[in-house]
Each structure stands twice: as structure tokens, then as C-alpha cells.
Amino acid sequence: MRVRRGVRWVGIAFLFVMSAAACGTSSVALSDDDDAPASSTTSSTTTSTTVTPSSTTSTTTSSTTSTTTTTTTAPATVDGDLLRDEEGVPLNGQTDGVLITPTGWIAPIVDTSADGWTVWTPCGRTADLTGGRVVEYADFVIDPGHGGNETGAVGPGGLREADLNLEVALKLRDTLVGAGYSVIMTRQTDVRVPIVTRGEIAQALDPIAFISVHFNAGTDAWSDEPGTEMFHQIESAESKRLAGLLYEEVFGYLEDFDITWVSLSDAGAMSRPNREGGDYYGVLRRPGPVTSVLAEYGYISNQAEEELYSDPAVQQQLADATLRAVRRLLTTSDPGSGFTTDPIFRGYGPSGAGRTDNCVDPKLQ
Numbered sequence: 001m002r003v004r005r006g007v008r009w010v011g012i013a014f015l016f017v018m019s020a021a022a023c024g025t026s027s028v029a030l031s032d033d034d035d036a037p038a039s040s041t042t043s044s045t046t047t048s049t050t051v052t053p054s055s056t057t058s059t060t061t062s063s064t065t066s067t068t069t070t071t072t073t074a075p076a077t078v079d080g081d082l083l084r085d086e087e088g089v090p091l092n093g094q095t096d097g098v099l100i101t102p103t104g105w106i107a108p109i110v111d112t113s114a115d116g117w118t119v120w121t122p123c124g125r126t127a128d129l130t131g132g133r134v135v136e137y138a139d140f141v142i143d144p145g146h147g148g149n150e151t152g153a154v155g156p157g158g159l160r161e162a163d164l165n166l167e168v169a170l171k172l173r174d175t176l177v178g179a180g181y182s183v184i185m186t187r188q189t190d191v192r193v194p195i196v197t198r199g200e201i202a203q204a205l206d207p208i209a210f211i212s213v214h215f216n217a218g219t220d221a222w223s224d225e226p227g228t229e230m231f232h233q234i235e236s237a238e239s240k241r242l243a244g245l246l247y248e249e250v251f252g253y254l255e256d257f258d259i260t261w262v263s264l265s266d267a268g269a270m271s272r273p274n275r276e277g278g279d280y281y282g283v284l285r286r287p288g289p290v291t292s293v294l295a296e297y298g299y300i301s302n303q304a305e306e307e308l309y310s311d312p313a314v315q316q317q318l319a320d321a322t323l324r325a326v327r328r329l330l331t332t333s334d335p336g337s338g339f340t341t342d343p344i345f346r347g348y349g350p351s352g353a354g355r356t357d358n359c360v361d362p363k364l365q
């Protein structure tokens with residue numbers, strides 16, 4: 001299942017492209033995919049044994065750790081450290097457990113030595129760290145979509161999807177923990193974490209499920225029903241079931257509100273293939289084989305929904321609905337419902353849409 005290499009990798013920094021995605025499954029310009037090739041800044045001759053500190057050393061509270069995109073801050077980039085694909089992006093499945101670093105970052109563990117750990121940094125490089133707390137397993141990995149300079153969708157009143165995702169995800173974390181489950185978040189503040197690293201955090205912890213929290217945009221099709229979309233992995237029956245259960249619980253909660261919704265005609269639980277027939281969304285493809293769902297709770301591009309989702313009580317109810325789906329996944333054989341058998345073709349998306357061609361790692365310790 002996991003590609004675990006038996007060698008100790010020296011710390012060599014590598015630059016790769018970060019995935020950027022605004023939600024909008026109906027819009028070809030908005031993709032959560034992260035297949036874009038690394039940019040022209042991906043090669044360099046300088047090696048480094050440490051992560052290049054960000055120009056903004058603030059860690060857990062910074063929204064600027066990923067906004068520095070000048071090439072002058074590009075760290076050394078050399079292949080041969082982590083296993084990488086032909087585009088230079090690290091292959092998922094090379095770590096085991098995560099280190100919560102002294103500055104609060106979640107770093108999948110590549111190797112352990114007497115001196116400490118070699119970790120997969122947020123930007124997909126390696127770094128040798130001497131401090132931190134090891135977490136070997138979590139029941140759930142909760143992934144608030146977007147963050148930092150990647151705002152995702154933005155509502156007509158200015159609500160940023162990245163912020164709403166985080167608010168709901170934090171409530172979901174607390175709700176799951178309150179129910180007795182262990183949870184690791186891919187981000188806990190307004191920072192940008194590339195999708196390949198989010199996927200690696202999932203693989204490193206091998207949770208029951210990875211749930212990526214999003215809100216949608218990209219269509220103005222008015223509807224008398226919520227436009228909730230739950231995307232599952234094409235090949236995973238458990239992912240499909242979780243998506244169907246999430247759809248039931250979230251849709252069932254939202255439909256009681258008497259507002260005018262935005263919804264595509266095929267809204268429901270569904271999958272979305274890429275050109276090769278695999279999962280289009282990086283948040284479903286990268287964590288595999290971990291069971292993963294991309295939850296698009298509703299449309300913040302719709303002003304009535306934006307106002308609804310801005311209410312912390314509603315956010316909590318969405319977290320509660322998600323908990324109910326999770327419980328049913330684990331305690332029943334309910335199949336879920338709302339499955340879309342013939343989804344609208346949502347396009348393959350432009351390669352590299354919304355990405356930056358740079359990634360600056362934060363200070364990890």
C-alpha cells in the first residue's frame with residue numbers, strides 16, 4: 001500500500017508547483033486538480049540541507065507564508081531526494097506518520113534517525129528536524145480547502161471560501177474529537193498547503209477517511225433545492241458510500257431552509273474522471289488508497305447561501321451533519337443516496353489553472 005523507502009534521504013530542497021483551486025465544478029476555469037507540470041523555475045543547481053525559511057517566519061497564524069512568489073526566494077531544487085514523477089512532483093505514499101513540528105506544522109515523516117526526523121515539508125521538499133511530536137495515526141484527516149493567497153470562491157458579499165472552509169473544518173474537527181475520534185487537519189490557519197502535501201498527510205496517517213471541505217461557485221442556475229455536491233473516488237466503494245451518506249445528511253439539513261438555492265441539475269453524490277479515467281480532483285487522487293471525499297456543501301456565490309453559511313450555528317450544523325454521515329459509515333451498512341448516474345461533463349480543466357509556480361516553505365522549527 002505504502003511505498004516506504006528503506007534509505008535515508010539527504011535533505012535536498014525541491015521546488016514544485018502548488019496547486020491552486022477555486023471551487024466551481026461547473027467551471028472549467030476552476031479546478032482542484034493539481035496535475036500541472038512544475039514550472040520553469042523547478043530546476044536549480046544548488047542543494048540545501050534545510051528548508052529555505054520563508055521571508056515570513058510566522059507560522060500558525062500567517063496568511064502570508066505562501067504569498068511570496070518571487071523567484072529570488074526559490075530554494076534549491078534537485079531531484080533524487082523524494083521519489084518524483086516526470087514533472088518533478090513528489091509521489092505520494094513515501095512517508096509514515098507525521099511530525100507536528102515545533103512551529104505547529106504537520107510534516108509527514110520520511111525517515112527517523114537518532115538525531116530526529118527527515119520530513120516532507122509543506123512544499124514537498126525534505127528537511128531534517130530535531131524536535132516535534134510524532135503522530136502515527138488519526139481517525140480522520142480534515143482538509144479545509146484553499147488558504148493563504150488561494151482564496152477559492154468568493155461570495156457576492158465578500159465571504160472567502162478559504163475562510164469558510166476553515167471555519168466549518170475547525171468545527172468539524174471539534175465535533176469529531178468530541179465524539180471520540182482523533183483528527184489531524186491539513187491546515188489550521190489561513191495558509192496555503194499544496195494538494196500533494198495534503199494527500200501525503202492522509203497517506204502518512206492512513207485514516208478512516210480524508211474529508212476535503214469546500215463551498216462552490218460557478219453557476220447561477222436557480223433551484224428550489226440545495227446544490228450540494230459530494231465527489232467520491234471512482235474506484236472506492238467506501239468513498240462512494242461516504243459521499244452518499246454525506247449527501248443525505250447535508251442535503252437533508254439544508255433543504256429545510258426556505259431560500260432560493262443554486263444547483264446544477266445533476267447535483268448529488270458523484271465522481272469526476274480526468275482524461276485518463278482517474279480521479280480528476282487532486283484531493284481524491286492524491287490521498288489514495290485512503291478513502292476520500294470532496295465535499296461541496298453549497299454555493300457561496302449565491303448571496304442567500306452566503307448569508308446562510310456565514311452563520312456559525314449553520315456551520316456547526318454542517319459539521320454535525322458530517323459527523324452523522326461518518327457515524328453511519330462506521331456503524332451501519334447504509335449505502336447512502338443521491339447518486340448521480342450520468343453527471344454533466346464538467347471538463348478536464350486547464351492544466352495549471354490557478355497555480356503559482358513557486359512555493360516557499362515556512363519555518364518548521
Ligand SMILES: [Zn+2]
Binds near residue numbers: 021152153161214
Ligand atoms: Zn474549493
